[in-house]
Amino acid sequence: MDLNDMDLISRLPEDLIYRIMQRLRVRDAARTCLVSKVWINHFWPSYSNFEFSIRGESDQKVELECSLINERLQKSCILQNQSIKRLKLAVCWCSRYLTNNCSSFYDQLSHTAAEGKVVELDLQFNSCLSREYVWNLQPIVLATNTIQVLKLGGDISLLSCSDVDVQLPLLHKLVLSHVEVDDEVLESLLSKCPLLTSVKIQGCGKLKKIELLKHPLLSKVKVLDYSSSVLKKIEIRAQNLKNVAVERCRNQGFKMEIEIRALSVENVLVKDSSDLKTEIVASSLDNLLVQKCYTLTIEVEATCRLKRMCLQDIRMSDGNMFSKLVSKCLSIEEMVIERCDNFTSFKVQKIFHNLKKIVVGGCYHLKEINIFEAPNLRHVELTYCNNLEILEMDAPMLEIICLGAVKENILEKLVSKWVSIKDMSFENCTGLNSLKLQGLPELKMGKSQELW
Known part of the structure; x- marks a missing residue:
């Protein structure tokens, strides 16, 4: 054949x-x-894997698609007595007439999904009209005990569910994006989800606080898009917490408090935010990354084993905050400071046994770097620190140096003090013609030939 x-x-x-x-x-x-x-x-x-998107201004087209979707779900799942594994529906309309009709369709869809024992539910309800047109989430959604992933976004209000007996025992992932929810409803929702592992809350403007206190399996939290003075506190206490991200939280007139308590955290990211006071209490923290932040205060418990810290584009009112922070984290292995204009000096009179790499770049007002002792420091990068005048580091094992746009006296001090250097590269450095490189038998010049 x-x-x-x-x-x-x-x-x-x-x-x-x-x-x-x-x-x-x-x-x-x-x-x-x-x-x-x-x-x-x-x-x-x-x-049982459904994903629908309805967009347009045609009333008749949207109504027809809504009715077909609901009919399809009922026939395939209810009559066959099977669960809906995934249901995603995104509706965007620009007609006032469709507001009530789409809300009615969402109500029917909520009951269909609940009866179909939906596992993953993703509802996005967006109107091109004013914010006053919102869909009130049906209470049955928060009482569907088969849901494991719940994503709600757009013009959806959870305020109508304030008296609902929430039953989401299997929920492990929750995403709320620009929906209407207050502290009471959020607390009620979170308290009935013991298996939560991931939470994302974005731009829910009526929240004054976010508390995640009784979720032993929680590993990932992300909070972003808060530009008002409403949200005042974020508190996270979870033994298995691994990743925390706070982005675009710009408060005016007061400091938002962020408290993180866990046994061992892998990554903490604070980005594009201002007026934050962050406290981290953990036995270990692998990476602390802070980017584009203003008037920021960070406190880390003295016993915390911080491995890597990266500060980029930071403007802080407290110029000594970094030194105070680092002095508590003696187990740190890598430090990166880039484009931090307010830094004028970095002095730490401590012994850093684990410190292996330091990167400092674009800190134009930095005049002094003074590290008492770093016996295992092997890699240093200094670029575009034009005003650096004092460089003191007790690092007998230093092997690699990358320099860019630093003064001649700094170059001479580096070469004369550390005879263990094996690899050196330059960029936009003056005074190289007169620089003596004697006493460095193992030195190999890096990518600098064309810059001499």
Whole structure:
């Protein structure tokens, strides 16, 4: 028999065909099932991965699509007594007439999803009209005990669920993006989700505080897009917390308090924010990254084993904050300071046994670097610190130096003091012609030949 005449796909095991179908978008799955009566009658009714997007200004078109979606869900899942694995629906409209109709459709969809034992529910309800047109989330959504992933975004209000007995025992991922929710509703929601591992809260303007206190499995938290003075406190206490990100939180007139308590944290990111007071209490912290922040205060517990700290584009009212922070973290392995204009001096009279690398760049007002002792420091990069006058580091094991736009006296001090240097590179450095490189038998020049 000619292989070209054989239907090889139909010969695949049924469970494999089913898995392939579940990975297709709903439109592609529907088209695929049309090629076979067996598929349309057997596999299509069991399809449970739905993703719909409705956009436009045509009232008739949106109404038709809404009714077809609801009918499709009821036939495939309710009649077949199967759960909906994933349901994502994004509706964007620009018609006042559709406001009530779309809200009614969302109400029906909520009940269909709950009855269909939905596992992952993603609802985005966006109006091009004013913010007064919102959809009140149906209480049945927060009482669907099969939901494991819940994502709500846009013009959705959770305020109507203030008296709901929340039942989400399996929920492990929660995303709230620009929805209407207050402290009471959020606290009620979070308190009934013991298995939460990931939380993202974005631009929910009525929140005054975010507290995550009773979630032992929580590992990832992200809070972003707060430009008002409403949100005042973020408190996270979780034993297994690994990643925390706070982005674009710009407060005016007061400091937002951020408190993080965990056993061992991998990454803490604070980005594009201002007026923050951050306190980290943990036995270890792998990476602390702070970018584009103003009037920021960070406090780390003295016993915390911080491995890597990176500060970029920082303007702080307290010029000594960095020195105070580093002096508590004697186990640090790498420090990066870039484009921090307010830094004028960096003095730490401590012994850093684990410090291996220091990178300082674009700190034009930095005049002094003084590190008492770093016996294992091997790599130093100093670039565009034009006003640096004093450089004191007790680093007998230093091997690699990268210099860019620093003064001649700094170059001479580096070369004369550290005879262990094996690799040195320059960029835009004056005084290189008169620089003596004697006494460095193992020195290898880096990428600097064309700059001499």
